[in-house]
Amino acid sequence: xxxxxxxxxxxxxxxxxxxxxxxxxxxxxxxxxxxxxxxxxxxxxxxxxxxxxxxxxxxxxxxxxxxxxxxxxxxxxxxxxxxxxxxxxxxxxxxxxxxxxxxxxxxxxxxxxxxxxxxxxxxxxxxxxxxxxxxxxxxxxxxxxxxxxxxxxxxxxxxxxxxxxxxxxxxxxxxxxxxxxxxxxxxxxxxxxxxxxxxxxxxxxxxxxxxxxxxxxxxxxxxxxxxxxxxxxxxxxxxxxxxxxxxxxxxxxxxxxxxxxxxxxxxxxxxxxxxxx
Amino acid sequence: xxxxxxxxxxxxxxxxxxxxxxxxxxxxxxxxxxxxxxxxxxxxxxxxxxxxxxxxxxxxxxxxxxxxxxxxxxxxxxxxxxxxxxxxxxxxxxxxxxxxxxxxxxxxxxxxxxxxxxxxxxxxxxxxxxxxxxxxxxxxxxxxxxxxxxxxxxxxxxxxxxxxxxxxxxxxxxxxxxxxxxxxxxxxxxxxxxxxxxxxxxxxxxxxxxxxxxxxxxxxxxxxxxxxxxxxxxxxxxxxxxxxxxxxxxxxxxxxxxxxxxxxxxxxxxxxxxxxxxxxxxxxxxxxxxxxxxxxxxxxxxxxxxxxxxxxxxxxxxxxxxxxxxxxxxxxx
Numbered sequence: 067x068x069x070x071x072x073x074x075x076x077x078x079x080x081x082x083x084x085x086x087x088x089x090x091x092x093x094x095x096x097x098x099x100x101x102x103x104x105x106x107x108x109x110x111x112x113x114x115x116x117x118x119x120x121x122x123x124x125x126x127x128x129x130x131x132x133x134x135x136x137x138x139x140x141x142x143x144x145x146x147x148x149x150x151x152x153x154x155x156x157x158x159x160x161x162x163x164x165x166x167x168x169x170x171x172x173x174x175x176x177x178x179x180x181x182x183x184x185x186x187x188x189x190x191x192x193x194x195x196x197x198x199x200x201x202x203x204x205x206x207x208x209x210x211x212x213x214x215x216x217x218x219x220x221x222x223x224x225x226x227x228x229x230x231x232x233x234x235x236x237x238x239x240x241x242x243x244x245x246x247x248x249x250x251x252x253x254x255x256x257x258x259x260x261x262x263x264x265x266x267x268x269x270x271x272x273x274x275x276x277x278x279x280x281x282x283x284x285x286x287x288x289x290x291x292x293x294x295x296x297x298x299x300x301x302x303x304x305x306x307x308x309x310x311x312x313x314x315x316x317x318x319x320x321x322x323x324x325x326x327x328x329x330x331x332x333x334x335x336x337x338x339x340x341x342x343x
Numbered sequence: 344x345x346x347x348x349x350x351x352x353x354x355x356x357x358x359x360x361x362x363x364x365x366x367x368x369x370x371x372x373x374x375x376x377x378x379x380x381x382x383x384x385x386x387x388x389x390x391x392x393x394x395x396x397x398x399x400x401x402x403x404x405x406x407x408x409x410x411x412x413x414x415x416x417x418x419x420x421x422x423x424x425x426x427x428x429x430x431x432x433x434x435x436x437x438x439x440x441x442x443x444x445x446x447x448x449x450x451x452x453x454x455x456x457x458x459x460x461x462x463x464x465x466x467x468x469x470x471x472x473x474x475x476x477x478x479x480x481x482x483x484x485x486x487x488x489x490x491x492x493x494x495x496x497x498x499x500x501x502x503x504x505x506x507x508x509x510x511x512x513x514x515x516x517x518x519x520x521x522x523x524x525x526x527x528x529x530x531x532x533x534x535x536x537x538x539x540x541x542x543x544x545x546x547x548x549x550x551x552x553x554x555x556x557x558x559x560x561x562x563x564x565x566x567x568x569x570x571x572x573x574x575x576x577x578x579x580x581x582x583x584x585x586x587x588x589x590x591x592x593x594x595x596x597x598x599x600x601x602x603x604x605x606x607x608x609x610x611x612x613x614x615x616x617x618x619x620x621x622x623x624x625x626x627x628x629x630x631x632x633x634x635x636x637x638x639x640x641x642x643x644x645x646x647x648x649x650x651x652x653x654x655x656x657x658x659x660x661x662x663x664x665x666x667x668x669x670x671x672x673x674x675x676x
Contacts, residue, residue: 073382078468079466080461081458081472084625087499089475090503091487091491091546092479092490094494094503095489095493096414098493106501107501109503109506131473141437151378152379152382153379155378155379156375156378156379158375159371159372160376163371163372165372165376169670171380172670174383174388175383176670177659179603179669180603180659180665181391181658181659182606183607184609184631184632184655184656185391185654185655186386186387186391186394187390187635187651188394188635188644188651189394189397189407189408189648191404192404192407192409196409211382211385212387213384214382214386215382215387218382218383222379245516247375275483276483277383278610278613279610279632282613286575291482296486296489296614297613297614299489300489300614307493307501310489311489313668314486314490315484317485317486318483321481325477325478329474332477336551336554
């Protein structure tokens, strides 16, 4: 493919240069998080690597990051579990069945991919109070329901396209044997569309874990996730880069590990969005 | 499948026939969509309708507007919209949002195009390079904002960027997040400090373009390119006549999605500058949030709702062809 040696060197040189520049921000936060404050204040690129420490992580953990992380976990697992379950059920209907207002419903679902969250945010707090979702542990349920509603467009868009790719013959054969739709869903649609469902689940996990706006607006302080925690710690007047950077690393790691382990599914999901969208 | 059968049996009455054939299945379909649509209606549709309705009233979160409590109604008609459109803060935020709208999609698209074509040519190691450029996509915009605040730190012994510009002889005292000067275009002042935020968001988001373009290029036949090369085509010609045509649809997707991103941008501005100094980096999505939530005792939630409606209407109208296309591709089956 590559015409000649000189061009090959230029190509790989250029790509590698860009890749290195692209990783500099990651190196920055990593180095600041493992250096004592006086070292990173003198330029992390000058640092004495003998001074590396894990103290910042311990400090961050004790300054509230631990409970932020727990809240993030609860919110993310609850939201994604709910979205994937109700989303997969609805996707089966959108991919395989006819019903009234199907196109209109689909259109409305898809608008969530376009409008800003702010279009629902402002009356949501009074609405939560009306529904009894504004305080205590119920806040977790409240925000999970909003994440499900706002993620519904992506959920149906992605999962129904994977279910629709399953050959009709499989469903027809099972129907002849008298299977109900619930059996078709559980024995054929879910197992065969599983890669697509996993792809969506990963994208949704990363999306919900990384949400700032909904959590910032809807949750009381002791229920807030790590993104809000980071924004709280970030105040420029506090000058605590050591703690903030360690908190940032802890916020980044879970989605990053998921990406490293399941890269294939993540890329495939976004591929599907890009090519079919 | 179902539809072709119905058409074959009774072409003239396919419509009515299909409805009757499907009639027996209706109940199952409704049960399958019910949980999702119930949640969707309660936590998206109704709040969105409330936002629109409440934008015609004056209210604040301490005295919330409720449809069921006429006591809470302080009807002002289009007053909130007039207030928004006559407020200099609104227009200043609109100008900054316009900077995002132009620069962000251009950066994302141009860079992702370049990188994807380079990766496509490289072949070997493509997966690794692609992963590097996708990696920041998994990082929250909040964390990206924190990271870039380190890089932009004005003190050249803390902030990497000033250290580098100092080394290059370009000065090491730039105020990347507070003052970079401005340029005037047609009497409108464009503050360059917004670009610092755009670059941070661009770093976090460009991977989406790389993924999408890589998917588009996967369909280009290597033999075709090889044949063109043997016939003496230059790289620029191959890019122009073979690769770019294959990227037509992915290009539309990346431009549309990054335009949507730019108009909705909130997190990274909130974390890095809170819209400051003064209002220099304020964007519409943050302005309306502050109107509604930063000062709870002022009754400006109606004003915030009006801005939210204006912003959403712009997005839905602007992206309508894209929405239609998504709906069609989704209802094809």
